[in-house]
Amino acid sequence: MRTEVRSKGGSGPSAGRGRLSQSCHPDEKAVTKVRALPFTSHARSLYSLIMKTLSAILFVLLFQTTFTFSQQKTEIYIIGNIHDSVPNYHPQILFNILDKVKPDIILHEVDSKGMEEYIKEANPKGNEIKASNQYVQKYPNTKRLPFDFEGRNQYRKDLGMVPTDNLTFRLIDKLYKEEKLSPTESKIYEEFSQLTNRLMKIAEGPPEQFNNSKTDKIAKERQTAQYHRGLLKIVNQRTEFKENYVTKPNQETISYQDGYALMCDFWDTRNKTMAKNIFDIANTHKGQTIVVLTGFLHRYYLIEQLKKLNKGSYTIKEFYQL
Template sequence: MFCFARFRLPVLLLAAPLLGSPAPRLAAPATELVIVGTVHRPTRLFNPDSVAAILARVQPELILVELDSSFFTPAFELKTPGRENEDLGVARYRRQHPAVRLRPFDIEGRNEFHRRHQLLTRPGEVLARLDALYQSRQLTPAQGTILDRYYALTDSLTRYNQQPPAVINQPAVYALAERRQHYQFQQLGDVVAARPELSEYQAFCRLYADFWDQRNQAMARHIRQHLARLRPRRVVVLVGHAHKYYLLRELAPHAAAEGFRLHEYYQLGPGS
């Protein structure tokens, strides 16, 4: 009997921790993240009703809007009602779904930065000066080609502003926006840098291009922070459609590790 017990004891000691082991934890379901490229001014085919209909289709728990925290109260309500397409559509949806959360995701101090550096007016001055050089045949052929291509891409992208949401939110449009923004911030900047008569604008063009990158990177970072902090089941991000390619590029590499999946709004519905 003594030998029997001596050989049984190690088996019992090894087995004991297994009896008290917790059940394996199930992974939390991935957050469904929907980025909707928008137009800020209502059109016949993309208006506040369109925004409200997209939200009703997706039924998000969280809506992220293209504003910074200065527009919000500590309770995350807008200080003043907005007047753009997205603001009006969100307000209509939240009247029926008051529990849905609203958060800002734009870079902090956006509007003040715009005012301080004249980002809403000075790019037009630069383009007017470039156009004057073009019309007077002072640009080199290569520089003239860059300006021609920029105008063509801008015209093509602007035409999409009159289309419905399902047309705007297509990969071909994101690719077009990426090409157009490359010409605006890199190619035109290179032309300005090469023209001595535009030296007064060279530092501005660098700042303008840098802010485009910094702003989009901050947007993507804030989106990820909201997902990590709030862990919503579904999120809709409303953003001007020229930003969408950049956000997709920034967010996609983090999706698997951070537990979210990117979807188009028309891929989801209330029952999915």
């Protein structure tokens, strides 16, 4: 006896098989989709979590790097120098200091034109340039920049400050030796000379001796006596300085008194300009080590001005405190 299975909705075996095929295939897709959906959803969630985590890590790293850089203050070393080589202070001593500090930038007490001549000079003689050249040979990536009042030498000549400053000083000394100064004037000149002699004695020692706050104080007293009180007082109250003249490059004449007064004002202008130039360079090159090479009589003024200008972006250090 033959038994035949028929599917509903069709006739014959082929209809049944077709119906079975149609009914099973969609079920397989359904099963596949049901099984794939949880996997795809999980993968997407995992991918999203990973990306969020990576983004968070990158943000933290970027923030830490930026924060660290912003917290890394510029270091400025004001090194007072004796310009000419002497037994107690010569280019090798200064080079050793530079090699200890390892500056990224060295600033020289010259203007832009002077800097070009400074570097091109075949046989330089000054302590600063010789030591600087030696340092750059060892560390070629070091930057060297000028920081002085632009056109300072010609400016002083054009206005008559030079040579009236030296001529004025010589005349004071002459009047003193000839005992023509009043007792008060003589005392002023003697006190100025004593301060000068103290500094000259200090300059005979190691560089640490003329690069400290105690010497800075004496230097300030001496320069104040020269440009703001003592000698200026003598010049202003004696007729000899009104009656002696020099001729400026433009052929105009200027008295010793007027020329010396201009030089006194320029002492402040020049030092404030130099300090501002150092400040601007420090802000341009943040996070770097800067060495300022200057005559040690300028040191106190530059430090005072840089402290006033500082908004917390740099620290002023001494080379011997490393």
